[in-house]
Amino acid sequence: MNYLKSHITLILSLISILISIFMFRTFDNILKLYEQNIVNNYSIVVVSDSIINNLDIPQIKKIEKIDIKEQISALQQKYPNINFKNIKLPYFYNLKLNYLPSPNELKNLKNSLLNKPFIKRVLTHSTSQTKIYNLLMLLKSITKTFMFITAILGTLLIIKQLEVWKLLHSERMYIMELFGAPFWIKGAALFKIAIIDSFIAIIITLGLIYFITNSIIFESIINELNINFKINYLQEFGILFIVSFAISLISSIIVVMSKK
Template sequence: MVAILLGLEFFIVFDRTTEGYENSLKDKYAMLVVAKDEMSIDDFKSWDTHVYKVAEVEKDSIIKRVDASFTKSGSSTIEKKMPNFYSIKLNRYLNESELELVKRNFMKSDKVTRVESFDTLHNSNYGLFSFIRFSFQTFIIFMTIIGFFLIVKQMEVWNFMHTDRMKVMDIFGATLFLRSKVLIVMGIIDAIVSAIIASGVFYIIQNVWMKGQNIAIIEDNTSALFSFNDIFILSFASIVIVMIAVFLVVINVKEE
């Protein structure tokens, strides 16, 4: 049972971690749009629905980066001739083709003169993220297959351990509830203990093992490794598995 719950918890952690890492990449990424006229967030959203946030880049800061020796009057003259610069954040982390489509949509506007999507850096980060996600998903598939066979084996063990006792109680006229009562109580206790052990393993990983580790996808999402709500999720899942096992044992005894 513990092995089954460890597999389930790993799946939960994987889902939270990859989602957190993807949001982190999304928050760090921004496109730069150059426009000859002022534009609002509604203007950008009218061209592409992926637009989440728009921030105008101050012209004065750009001038200072280019050359700090400009005089105040010179800076004012240059500012008037300069186009408008906007930093665009998107509502999710897009792949290469989606990002290119956003870029083309912006360029359809008569106001937009240039769009810089920083393709090389974005594609490099997205490629790494896709590889990590694919690796984890492959591992999850194997864990799911192993978990399925473990559940089957768990049911076989329960059947072997309790069939004889159920038959004896049936001979003495015990009701179905009475025959199943001890089995259900033992199963629930086993389920809760297993859930606590599985949760404890991930709690230790989060608070002990992860200290000093330099794993990028996990380092910024340490909180995703364990949540106390997981104890209730694992307890519920283990109780469901136990109830199914008890039901199958009872059915098997009745058929025999």
């Protein structure tokens, strides 16, 4: 019974690490897609006295002229006594950016635009943009911190469990050491246990991942964010496979080579 509990402890530790890594990668990819979606829909409005073709500012990806014919027609109907055709109106432009700028970057960008003599006004919607940016950065920090904490605690738990198994096989390992056996033969029992449990952990983790990513809740969240997010299960399997076996083997080597 204790032997079975030991296996379950190691498997659950690996699963928690693999799940945290997968969730971090998935959440990071979702945030990147959502951030790009925000960038595509976000723009800075500038009012200029002259036509703008190029601003020589690296953050600006695209310059789009705003057609104000409808607004002029509405004003003409509202004020029929004024001939707006004889009034020289400024030019309005939407500036599309390459990425979502930080509040400081946005402030510097606004100042750079206002330094242009022909630009009279800049609308950055900085309040809403700052809130979105800070929220995205907070979510990234939380997921990264959670992944590292889970990985560290899980790895320490795996090492402790392998040390218990080392004590159970200590007599056989001691005899092998007396005969000059290399460490990979001396610790063959631990390596075998670690590899088997790693394989079991990967299978269970992939099952959980498939269940989570195909759930109604997960799909509804993706639809609400309005992003095109697809999971490459083969790629995720490869990454988790490498991580799982690397953690198990490295933990086993540390335990076998330790003098406790």
